Amino acid sequence: MHEETTPQLGPGLSGRPVEDRGHETAKWYAYQYACTVRECFAMLTKPHPWVLCEWHTDYVCAGPDGIQPHTLVSVKHRSQDQGAWALADLPVRGGFKVLFERWIASERTNSCRWVTNNGFKVGENQARELSRVLSSKSEDRDTDALKWFASNMQSAIGASNVDDAIHFLSTLTMYSTGGDEHSMQALVIDDTVRPTLARLGVRPGFARAAYNAAFKLVDEAVRGLNPEEPDVDWMVGDDLADHSKGVRMITKARFLQRLQDSGIPITSDAIEDQNATGTAMSRKLRAGMLGPTAISAAPRLRRRWYEIEASFRPDVPSPFADEVGRIRAEILHRALNAELRTRTAGSSYGPQMHMELSKSLSGADLNPKIPVGLPELMGCVYQLTDECQIWWSDEFDPQYEAPWVVQGRSQNQHTQLAFPLFQGDSNA
Secondary structure (H helix, E strand, O other), X not given: OOOOOOOOXXXXXXXXXXXXXHHHHHHHHHHHHHHHHHHHHHHOOOOOOEEEEEEOEEEEEOOHHHOOOOEEEEEEOOOHHHOOEOHHHOOOOOOHHHHHHHHHHOOOOOEEEEEEOOOEOOOOOOHHHHHHHHXXXXXXXXXXXXXXXXXXXXXXXXXXXXHHHHHHHHHEEEEEOOOOHHHHHHHHHHHHHHHHHHHOOOOHHHHHHHHHHHHHHHHHHHOOOOOOOOOOOOOOHHHHHHHHHHHHEEEHHHHHHHHHHOOOOOOHHHHOOOOOOOOHHHHHHHHOOOOHHHHHXXXXXXXXXXXXXXXXXXXXXXXXXXXXXXXXXXXXXXXXXXXXXXXXXXXXXXXXXXXXXXXXXXXOOOOOOOOOOHHHHXXXXXXXXXOOOOOOOOOOOOOOOOHHHHHHHHHHHHHHHHOOOOOOOOOO
């Protein structure tokens, strides 16, 4: 076994590079991408439907439900040997001037955020004091201090009047994450990715793989790449802007799909407010008149199956991946037979079909070659239900509740209003 030795590069190449901007730039972007990854995972548990990368600012975070105000985010990586940020550094080197210009261009309708890895210089009327003022709640904010900082920075950020500078600072939050691009990755994995996956019912052991998948997606979005869409070079004007915006936008659906394609076992019902009320699967089960126990248990069983399915990815050829496909096809065939035996025109057949299919899958003849039992097989049933391959009722648009479910709820509410229940002694 040969020991590796340091290569002999010869004169002019052995020493540290005189100009090393490429290495430094890569570190800046690695830190910015880590910050963006954190926002992507926040989408899974908060009502923010998208993150838009490298669009007028480093990225834009959608407001709740995609409604303004959005948040314009500027990320600044600063090496520790450059020292903490002084107040005088913020307008130009810190990018406050550019952020202010973008805020003005958006007609002052959005909020702003400034993130860095370095600290703030301590002292009277210094950057640390500005950070403290901006982090206070609006009702507790030191307005005199805010006006002083606005007056001091007005010219440097290009504000035409002090009121604009005050308004801008009032919409701004600024904070330091500490560390560098490497520690930021570890921080995001431990403080954001692991807790988010655990909340969605996914084992924390998937955290690093999930982070890497998100990081790659952010890189693609920043560069305007989307494997699902062809590159175009013939568009101009608004058409080109819309296309570019589309490939740089990471929606919740695009992010979820990337995680699933990377083998992270997250299902759509885990995302919908962590309950089963908002998915195609749950709406179809309700349409089939299945009871609350089945509807409540379905997401958990589906996740058990999906974790197995995700571990045997179809894009990696193996006998186990083939077995997953065989099980799906066999369950679909048995669901068809169960439907044929139980479906009667004009009547509810979902509970009978569910019982018939469960009985069929509990037999020994399926003989799966991977470690799955009846709970996982029923989880596959619910996965196929969400994919609209298995139905428990007549077809309807699964984006909405079935018409007969809506009608039934309306009748129940009418009955409760028309015939209120009274308890206790009427003479009380």
